[in-house]
Structure formats: C-alpha cells, structure tokens
Amino acid sequence: MTQNTANDFAFADRIAEVIHGTRFEGYLHVTVPETVKTARAGGVTYVDMVFARRDLDESDHWRYEDRADPGTESAQEELETARLDWYGEQFELRWLDNEAAAKVRHEVFHDGAERA
C-alpha cells in the first residue's frame, strides 16, 4: 500500500534561492518522498531538503547537502517564515516561480536526481 503525502504539503517540489544577508548561497529543493505503508513500517511523512551550495572546490561548483526529518512541523515552520536554520547556519529563502524553478530543477538538481 502506497501513501501519497506530497499533495498534502504546500512546499512539496518547490525551490527557493538561499540568501545569507545579501549574498546568494545557493538553492533549496523541497520534496516529500512517497512512503510505503506495511505491517512493519509506519507511514511517517518526511520533508526532504537538498541544499545546493556554491562551492568552487566541487567539480561542477555545487556542493549538495541534505536534511530529512520525520514529521512536517519543523520544516513547515521554517519554510512558511522563509527562514532556514541549516545545521546552525541561518539563511533567508526566496521562493522561485514555476518557470524559474523548472530551470533550476533541471540544471542544478538534475531533475530530482540530487535527493536527500
């Protein structure tokens, strides 16, 4: 039995610019993975986030970091206020419109291949 939870979360599959002060730091891709509910595995909803950060030391100049916490509460609060606490670092988020998000999803997140 498959549980589709992506539709229930307003920020699923959205992409934001990540800003520190006035400096552009990278992009954040939010996804909600589908989970399989079985007798032994519960259907906890996860909010997965991948942060593509500018890093000239990496081969394609992007460093991918991820976060995946069970439950939606912590992510919901941060995404709604557009303030990201990334392992102690504070950032602002600027959500991209559909057209810009599609471009970044393809060019930076490789159509979803960069996952948490």
Added chain:
Amino acid sequence: MDLDGNSWFSSIVSVVTKVAEVASWIPGPIGTVASGVAAVGNAIQGNMGAALRYGAQALAGVLTAGIGTADVGAAIGAYKAVKFARGVSTVLKAARRSQGIVFKGVKATVRQSRVAGRIWVGPLAKKTVTKRGSVRLVSRNGKRQYRSPENKGARGWQSNFESGRVNKKYTNNYHVRH
C-alpha cells in the same frame, strides 16, 4: 567502553568478548573458535592490537590442528569477519564524533552501513520505507536516525547517520560514502 552511544550494544559486545577471551585459553577447537570471537569483539570495540593478537591465536590453533580445506576457509572467514567488524566500528565512531553536517564521511560497504545503522538506532526502532526502496530508521527515543544507502546523484551512493534531535530536527548529519 561506549562504542556507539547505545549502552545495550556495548554491554553485549563487551561481555561476549570477555567470555571469549577467557575461553580462548581452552586447548583445542573451543579455544580456537573463542579466539576468533575475541578477535571480532575486540575489532568492534576498536582494540585492533588485541584483535590482531587473538586473530593470530585463532590462526595458530587452526594450523596446529592441521591445515585442511575447512580450516583455511575458517581462517579466511575469521579474517573477513574482523575486517567487516572493523569497518562497522569505524563508521560508528566517526558518526558519533561528528558535529553538524559532514557531507563526505568515511567509506564503507553497503552491508557495513546497514549493520552499523541497526546498531546506531538500537532495538525497537521505527521504520519507514520510501517508494524508492530506501529505509529510514528512527531510534525508540527519537534521538537518532539512520537512512540506508541511496544513490544521491552527483554525490554517488551515501547513507546517513543522524543524531542530536532539537526542535524535531537532527543537528548532526554524518554521510557515509559507498
């Protein structure tokens, strides 16, 4: 010794290793097998000097008994077990020491990661399976999480060892590479 922060596992390994160390003095096959167990137990605890010593003792026992195909197989098996346990131990120690996000951690096999992951979250962990097939385990008290190996695009195959849950999110995220 608190190898992974889960005292139940550390206690079991410690007791089994100590019993095996004592039994390793018994002449014959029992002592040889016990030496092998002591070698693996010490390897898990990171006592590589003792692991090598008991491993050599186990090998000597095999050689004294006369080399046969089964004996060579047992010796190779013991060597592989020690090597496997050492990898599991390395992952757990590195994950436990990590602070914040470490996106390029130690390398380990997928099997070593899965065993280390089970130890990381302890018994009665809550399990979630994604449609992609990856498994997420949350410890009973919620303070630790393990995410099984998955292809993460440009980063290759990785698994995650997370800890330090504050405000419903993990503050430490250690990535093991495969």
